[in-house]
Amino acid sequence: MKKSAIFGLVVIAIAIAVIISVYSNSSTYGSFSDAQKTTSELHIVGHLNTTKKLYYDATRDANYFSFYMKDNKGEERKVVFTGTKPEDFERSEQLVLTGTMVGQEFHASKILMKCPSKYTQDKLEITEVKATQASI
Amino acid sequence: MDTVFKGEHLLPGQIGQFFIVLSFGAALLSFISYYFATTEDAGKNDSSWQRLGRIGFYINSVSILGMGVCLFYVIYNHYFEYHYAWAYTSRSLPVYYIVSGFWNGQEGGFLLWTFWQAVLGNILIWRAKSWERPVMTVIAFSQIVLATMVLGVEILGTRIGSSPFLLLRKALEAPIFQSPDYLSFIKDGQGMNPSLQNYWMIIHPPTLFLGFASMVVPFAYAVAGLWQKRYKDWVAPAIPYTLFACMILGTGVIMGSFWAYESLNFDGFWAWDPVENASIFPWITMVAALHVLIVYKNTGHSYFTATFLVLISFVLVWYSSFLSRSGILGDTSVHSFTDNGMFWQLVIGVLIFLVLSVVLLVARWKQLPITKKDEDTYSREFWMFVGSVFLGLSCFHLLVVTSVPVWNAMFGTKIAPPSDIIKHYNVIQSSFAFVVTILTGFTQFLKYKKTDVTRFFITTGLYLLFAALITALVVYATGVYKLNAVFILVMWGSVYSVVANAKILADALKGKFKLAGSAVAHIGFGLLLVGALIAAGTTNVISINNTGEGFSPEFAKEQNPRENIIVYRNQPVKMGNFLVTYTGDSISAPNHFFKVDYKEVDANGKVTNEFVLKPKVQVNKGQLASSPDTKHYLFHDMYTHITMSNAISATEGGAESAHDEADDDKNYDTPVSHTVAPGDTIKYRDGYILVKGLNKEAKVQNIPLSDSDVAIGANLEVVSHGNHYNVVPVYMIKNGNVFDFARKVDDAGLKLRFSKVIPENKKVEIMVYQQPESKKKFIVMKAIQFPYINFFWAGTIIMVIGFFMSILRRKKELKVV
Numbered sequence: 028m029k030k031s032a033i034f035g036l037v038v039i040a041i042a043i044a045v046i047i048s049v050y051s052n053s054s055t056y057g058s059f060s061d062a063q064k065t066t067s068e069l070h071i072v073g074h075l076n077t078t079k080k081l082y083y084d085a086t087r088d089a090n091y092f093s094f095y096m097k098d099n100k101g102e103e104r105k106v107v108f109t110g111t112k113p114e115d116f117e118r119s120e121q122l123v124l125t126g127t128m129v130g131q132e133f134h135a136s137k138i139l140m141k142c143p144s145k146y147t148q149d150k151l152e153i154t155e156v157k158a159t160q161a162s163i
Numbered sequence: 164m165d166t167v168f169k170g171e172h173l174l175p176g177q178i179g180q181f182f183i184v185l186s187f188g189a190a191l192l193s194f195i196s197y198y199f200a201t202t203e204d205a206g207k208n209d210s211s212w213q214r215l216g217r218i219g220f221y222i223n224s225v226s227i228l229g230m231g232v233c234l235f236y237v238i239y240n241h242y243f244e245y246h247y248a249w250a251y252t253s254r255s256l257p258v259y260y261i262v263s264g265f266w267n268g269q270e271g272g273f274l275l276w277t278f279w280q281a282v283l284g285n286i287l288i289w290r291a292k293s294w295e296r297p298v299m300t301v302i303a304f305s306q307i308v309l310a311t312m313v314l315g316v317e318i319l320g321t322r323i324g325s326s327p328f329l330l331l332r333k334a335l336e337a338p339i340f341q342s343p344d345y346l347s348f349i350k351d352g353q354g355m356n357p358s359l360q361n362y363w364m365i366i367h368p369p370t371l372f373l374g375f376a377s378m379v380v381p382f383a384y385a386v387a388g389l390w391q392k393r394y395k396d397w398v399a400p401a402i403p404y405t406l407f408a409c410m411i412l413g414t415g416v417i418m419g420s421f422w423a424y425e426s427l428n429f430d431g432f433w434a435w436d437p438v439e440n441a442s443i444f445p446w447i448t449m450v451a452a453l454h455v456l457i458v459y460k461n462t463g464h465s466y467f468t469a470t471f472l473v474l475i476s477f478v479l480v481w482y483s484s485f486l487s488r489s490g491i492l493g494d495t496s497v498h499s500f501t502d503n504g505m506f507w508q509l510v511i512g513v514l515i516f517l518v519l520s521v522v523l524l525v526a527r528w529k530q531l532p533i534t535k536k537d538e539d540t541y542s543r544e545f546w547m548f549v550g551s552v553f554l555g556l557s558c559f560h561l562l563v564v565t566s567v568p569v570w571n572a573m574f575g576t577k578i579a580p581p582s583d584i585i586k587h588y589n590v591i592q593s594s595f596a597f598v599v600t601i602l603t604g605f606t607q608f609l610k611y612k613k614t615d616v617t618r619f620f621i622t623t624g625l626y627l628l629f630a631a632l633i634t635a636l637v638v639y640a641t642g643v644y645k646l647n648a649v650f651i652l653v654m655w656g657s658v659y660s661v662v663a664n665a666k667i668l669a670d671a672l673k674g675k676f677k678l679a680g681s682a683v684a685h686i687g688f689g690l691l692l693v694g695a696l697i698a699a700g701t702t703n704v705i706s707i708n709n710t711g712e713g714f715s716p717e718f719a720k721e722q723n724p725r726e727n728i729i730v731y732r733n734q735p736v737k738m739g740n741f742l743v744t745y746t747g748d749s750i751s752a753p754n755h756f757f758k759v760d761y762k763e764v765d766a767n768g769k770v771t772n773e774f775v776l777k778p779k780v781q782v783n784k785g786q787l788a789s790s791p792d793t794k795h796y797l798f799h800d801m802y803t804h805i806t807m808s809n810a811i812s813a814t815e816g817g818a819e820s821a822h823d824e825a826d827d828d829k830n831y832d833t834p835v836s837h838t839v840a841p842g843d844t845i846k847y848r849d850g851y852i853l854v855k856g857l858n859k860e861a862k863v864q865n866i867p868l869s870d871s872d873v874a875i876g877a878n879l880e881v882v883s884h885g886n887h888y889n890v891v892p893v894y895m896i897k898n899g900n901v902f903d904f905a906r907k908v909d910d911a912g913l914k915l916r917f918s919k920v921i922p923e924n925k926k927v928e929i930m931v932y933q934q935p936e937s938k939k940k941f942i943v944m945k946a947i948q949f950p951y952i953n954f955f956w957a958g959t960i961i962m963v964i965g966f967f968m969s970i971l972r973r974k975k976e977l978k979v980v
Contacts, residue, residue: 030540038552045560048591052581053567068582085807089727089943111727111806111943114787125582136582141493 054125058098062128068136071124073098075117083112096122096133104128108135116140168332170346171244172237176328179233180315183326186226186277187310193219194303201296201391213296217288220299223306224281230274230313231265234327238264243349246334247271247327253354263364264355266372269488269505270313270327275369277309279376287380294400297387298380305379308512312505325505357753357781357788363422367415371442374412375480378445380404381452382477382516385470389523394532398460398469403973405453405473410966412446417959424952426790431699431947432955435588437492440565441483447558449476451551458544458551465548466532467524472555474520479558481516485509491568541616543609550602557595564588589699593653596692600656603685604630604663607678626666630659637693641950642701654696660689680972684965687958694954705739706946727806730759732940733910734849734884740764745942746775747910748810754779755811757942759803761794776803778944780811787811799950807943831914831932840926847931849911850883857927861893863904872897875920877927883911892917892929905932912939 055061057069079095092108094116106124119140126135196216204210234247238261243249251267252260266275284302291298315326331349332340339345355364381401388397419442424432433439452472459469486492489506524531538545564587567580581587605623634655638644643654664685671679706728730736735744742762749756756777763772778792791804828834837845845852854877861876868874876891893904894917905916912934919928 031538034549034552038556041556042559045556045591046563049560049563049581049587050578052587054579054582056577056579070579070582085729085809085941085943089729089807114789 058100059102059104059128059133060100062126062133066127068125068127071096071098071126071133072121073124074121075119076103077117081112081116085111093132096124104133105131106133106135108138113138113140167343168244168346169344171330172240172242173244175233175236175242176245176330179230179237179328180326182226182229182233183310183313183315183328186223186230187307187314189219189222189226190303190306190310191219193217193223194300194307197296197300197303201300204296210296216296216299216303220281220284220288220303220306223303223310224285227274227278227281230327231278234271234274235262235265237328241352243352244331244346245327246329246331249331249349249352251353251355253352255351256355256360259362259365260355260360263359263368266368267355267359267364268327270325272368272372272488273309273312274327275372276376277306277313279369279373280306280309280379283377283380287383291400294384294387294397297391298383301383301386302379305383308515312508312512322504323508358427358790360781361422361426361790363418363426367418367422370411370418371415374408374415375445375484377404377408377411378449378477378480381408381449381473385473386519386523389470389527392527392530394466394530395463398456399973399977401473402453402456402460403970403977405449405456406966406970406973409446409449409453410963410970412442412449413959413966414963416442416446417956421956425793431702431949432952433695433699435585437565438487440561441486444479444483444558444562445476447554447561448472448479451554451558452476454547454551454554458547462538462542462544463532464534464538464544466534468548468551470524470531472551474524478513478517478520479562481509481513485513486565486569491572493568541609541619543606546602546606546609550599550606553595553598553602557592557599560591560595561588590647590649593647593649597649597652597656600653600660600689600692603688604656604660607663607667607682607685626663627659630662631655633662634658637697641697643697646700650696650700653692657689657692657696661686661693664689677972680965680967680969682965683968684962687960687962687965689958690954690961691958694951694956694958698949698952698955701950703739703948703950704945705741705948706944707738727943727945729941729943732810732912733886735762738946739948741946743944743946745940745944749777753781755782757805757808757810759792759942759944761801774801776801778803778805780805780808782811795953797953799948800952802947802949804945804947805942806945808941809938810940810942828932830934830938832935834916834930834932836918836928836930838921838926838928840924845929845931847913848933850881852915852929852931853880853882854878854927854929855880858891861891861895863893863895866895866897868895868897875917875927877917877929879915879929881908881911881913881915883908883913886910890915894918894920894927909940 054068054070056072058071062069062071073096076095076097082093083091089111090109092110092112094106094108095103096106097103106126121141123139123141124133124135125137125139126133128134193216196212196219200210200212200216204212237245238248238252239258241248241252241254247268247270251271252264256264265271280302284299284306287298287302288295310324312324313326314324315329316323332345339348342348381404384397384401384404388394416439419439420432423434449472452469455465455469455472458465489509491506538548564580564584567578570576571578604626605619608619608622634651637658638651638654643650664682667678668682668686671677671682704726706726728736728738730743730745732745732747735742737743740763742764744760744762746758746760749758756779759776759778761772761774761776762770765771774794776792776794779790781788781790789805791802793803794801835847839845839854841854841856843854845854856878858876858878859874861874862868863874872895874893874895874897876893879890879892881888881890888908888911890906890908892906892915895902895904903917905914907914914932916930916932917927918930921927
């Protein structure tokens with residue numbers, strides 16, 4: 028066999044190995060109920076429940092942040108994140124969490140948030156001018 | 164009936180739009196003319212088609228300049244009736260950021276790209292000689308495609324491209340646009356995202372886009388070579404442009420990395436973010452292409468691979484543009500661009516160049532100079548080829564993982580990227596890097612075509628051994644040995660590459676100067692990897708916080724890296740070898756700087772080194788954006804980043820409401836009264852207060868005292884964490900009424916009142932108000948040590964110098980031939 032043919036086979040073998048390793052390493056998007064069933068890390072897409080309290084108190088623990096998220100199936104869970112509260116968290120429109128369920132809490136190792144106002148900026152702010160009222 | 168809107172400046176936009184359409188038309192004219200100049204006037208020296216093509220291209224270049232001037236005029240004069248000016252700039256933006264506001268949006272990015280491509284086109288008209296006609300056909304074609312991206316014209320109900328001169332009232336739907344004087348309500352633009360207000364924003368995008376734009380030149384030569392069946396000739400003139408493209412794109416990408424490291428909160432210099440990855444796809448394949456082009460030039464082997472890599476590099480430029488602009492990365496990237504209705508147009512942009520490449524290769528397949536003979540195993544070319552293929556594979560891996568959202572969109576699957584994506588990339592890319600670096604070393608010792616085998620094995624073996632010794636030393640000293648074995652292998656490969664190429668460089672300086680450029684570039688690449696490995700692998704977070712309370716039993720069980728630490732103002736905290744103190748703030752809107760003092764203390768408690776870092780937080784429209792500050796040393800960097808603080812509010816800069824006294828007391832715990840005489844001390848939570856004496860001549864501003872009035876001040880010295888503060892609260896009897904004037908020590912979180920005089924036993928009463936912990940000023944910060952990161956930056960600079968030297972050499976060769 029020619030040397031270039033052997034080399035070609037090696038390259039194809041590596042390419043296949045790459046695809047397999049990516050595929051076996053890849054995780055899946057799921058819901059909280061999927062996360063309950065597995066111990067491996069999962070990506071969960073959902074949105075912040077703004078009616079419930081976000082908890083972050085740096086004076087007690089600077090690395091503890093908890094909040095409630097509803098996943099795309101409507102299921103809601105308490106989420107705990109080891110770290111500080113991300114800037115503009117309340118404005119997020121969508122959250123992608125990476126992590127695992129521990130008991131009834133979802134422990135996120137990564138939070139990716141989509142803030143519409145930060146990037147598309149297409150939100151009109153109108154300045155309103157009002158006469159100041161004299162106070163007595 | 165159309166509403167007439169008041170106060171709009173429509174003229175600059177109309178002129179700008181005219182230039183856009185003109186540039187499109189001129190590019191079309193240039194393309195058609197050059198096409199016929201190539202096909203109809205082949206062999207003729209004087210071609211009127213060619214003249215027309217040139218004119219078309221000149222008009223195209225001038226109209227691009229015109230577009231730029233109009234856009235700048237709009238931004239500079241704050242004409243917020245234009246969406247672009249409104250969305251990306253504001254009145255308070257300094258002039259130099261107005262320049263960068265120019266390329267803040269996607270339209271500006273395309274404008275920059277088409278501008279650089281026009282510049283390169285003009286250089287080619289001037290220099291390309293016999294290649295001008297076919298090469299310029301391709302460049303003009305690329306200009307047409309780019310022009311459609313900013314066209315903003317509706318054809319058959321679909322909007323083609325997105326124009327930077329779009330009016331605000333057409334871009335957004337809002338009821339206020341019903342009113343003819345809507346402009347009087349729009350006082351200011353949205354402004355630039357504060358994290359972009361940085362000098363890197365001024366130079367990084369133009370460099371990056373010059374890199375992307377210059378990828379078109381080798382592509383155009385490759386296409387021209389296939390089209391004109393001049394399979395051999397195109398390589399020599401294309402090599403300098405290939406080198407240039409690699410040099411500039413590499414610089415641009417690393418600039419972005421430096422920017423991220425210096426002023427964004429990525430916690431490092433490379434995050435494997437999809438947008439970052441996308442920007443290096445074309446770089447990797449073009450570097451591979453460069454090596455195979457040289458192989459082909461020297462031996463006549465590997466024609467197909469060389470052409471394929473050049474063609475695919477340009478397709479990947481478009482693909483990376485598609486990834487970052489179409490919004491498809493949605494769930495996986497923190498980088499920002501969202502779809503502005505051009506998804507399918509970007510897909511077409513990628514496909515058009517992909518199809519062109521495939522069709523040409525297939526059409527010419529039978530004629531391609533593919534050699535049947537095998538290459539010599541001990542020739543430099545064979546191993547250069549192998550190395551390039553491995554570069555290609557490394558790009559293939561990046562591409563497969565980064566494109567996960569694309570696969571999901573294409574096949575309807577729901578795969579998520581690997582959960583520990585950084586580790587995944589690091590390990591797999593390092594495996595490729597190991598092979599490539601070893602190849603960049605020993606290949607240099609092989610002769611072109613034929614080598615003395617025994618001698619080669621002996622030298623290679625010696626250098627590998629020598630490199631292994633150095634690697635062992637480095638790995639041990641820096642702690643890299645604690646990492647995955649593959650990183651140690653890369654370290655070995657990189658050190659070997661540096662050592663072997665240093666030898667080549669030494670020989671080159673003695674006379675064989677031709678190889679100097681490649682030796683320098685390879686040394687740079689090796690150093691870059693060494694720096695990246697140590698800095699990323701042994702990153703040392705020193706702000707480890709072990710004081711956290713358990714919030715839930717499950718939470719406490721986990722071994723979490725707790726990397727953020729709370730630091731109260733003027734209360735030093737020990738971190739690693741450092742004593743870290745948050746000493747104060749300085750504010751110059753929109754920047755709020757936090758002064759963080761670092762003292763390095765040795766075993767005897769002596770301060771050996773002290774410096775102050777000023778990380779900042781920017782306030783913009785109620786949003787906070789944090790930027791780190793870094794102390795640079797030759798062998799390591801100390802990086803500090805504020806993740807949170809209560810010393811800054813989103814409304815900072817606005818008027819502060821006046822507090823009344825009763826309200827103010829709410830900020831403190833219940834006061835404690837102490838009856839004391841001069842000389843006594845009062846203990847409190849964070850220290851003690853010394854009563855030094857009473858002074859009868861105390862004065863209070865704006866309150867004149869008559870003879871019957873009394874004002875006494877208590878001279879107090881507050882000692883808190885080694886800091887001393889002197890305060891004088893005042894007790895006053897005026898017109899028979901008793902007043903007292905409290906004094907605050909904000910830094911110590913104290914308010915002190917002189918509330919009573921007890922004449923019987925010559926004592927006074929002092930009331931101590933302490934702020935609760937949560938009301939005291941604090942920052943939550945992260946401090947990271949990056950060891951040896953300077954190798955990374957230095958390696959980049961050396962690599963760029965190497966590219967530049969190679970350009971000079973290849974240009975010289977061109978003249979000789």
